[in-house]
Amino acid sequence: MREVNFSIPNVNKASVGITTALYDRRALDCTSTLPLINSLNHLAYLTTSSARIRDILTVDGGIERLVCILKQGRSKDMMSTWKWNLAFQCVVNIGVRGTENVRTRVVEADMVPVIATILDNYIKIVERCREKADEAKQKQIHDHHRPRTHEHRSAPKVALPASSSAYLPHDSSTTCTVALPGPVCCCRCCFGRYRQVE
Known part of the structure; x- marks a missing residue:
């Protein structure tokens, strides 16, 4: 059976979606990945260009829904990663371009632990890359100071045929x-x- 979503049969829509001209809060509750990605893609544009949409998201629970998507984490699936990136872009647009009240609502929606986790993972990756670079440098120095043995090889002898003149x-x-x-x-x-x- 198909997953339960809000649908509009009279316009032949399997699920409610957000477009650049229409914002519908029900689209964020969609459990199917593909229409949710489509809605988040349009919502990223709306949160960039419209201050009214940013204010509405702080009132109707849209920020909390975006934070829930972020807390689900990313997987190796490309569609899941795409969904996570779009949700993160929407929250960043709301927090950066919004007013002080909007930013306060972003903090109240428990976005700080998500950002802390992202920064912690980034620091771990940087430290891991730094350790690999140090190991490669130490190995290069060790190989440089290693004594080298020179082998004297005699030149190969070429035998000419007896019939050559x-x-x-x-x-x-x-x-x-x-x-x-x-x-x-x-x-x-x-x-x-x-x-x-x-």
Whole structure:
């Protein structure tokens, strides 16, 4: 069965919603996530632009309903996180842009513990990131001061095929056993001083 919500059958609406032109307190009591997100999205605009809507929310219990949504917490579900963020944005708009009486009502709606929890979680995350950065820095310093062993590696020997030909200096008194990888010179002036080794 569908969740119980306020509906308007004559206009084919499954649940009452808040629009940029109409505010209805019953829309905040919706138990379905999707229409509630739609209403909170429009309510965030209304709380930013309309002082009358901010005053109405302090009277009809809208702030208390928003605080209840915030106290439910966030989960890994994207829709639940979106709903929480929109409710928090609405309360922030009411508290920041409202008058002194409106701000007093926000405090009376038990919003302070929610803000304290958010700040406490933020401080914990900052400390955790700082600890990870310190550990990485200490590891880097430890690796920098560690003695390094230098290994001397001999150059690899390249074996040339026996059938490869090269040009060597023509000298009868010396015998060279290293074959050069290719012809050294091919000009006519040097050709007489070089012979091909087979």
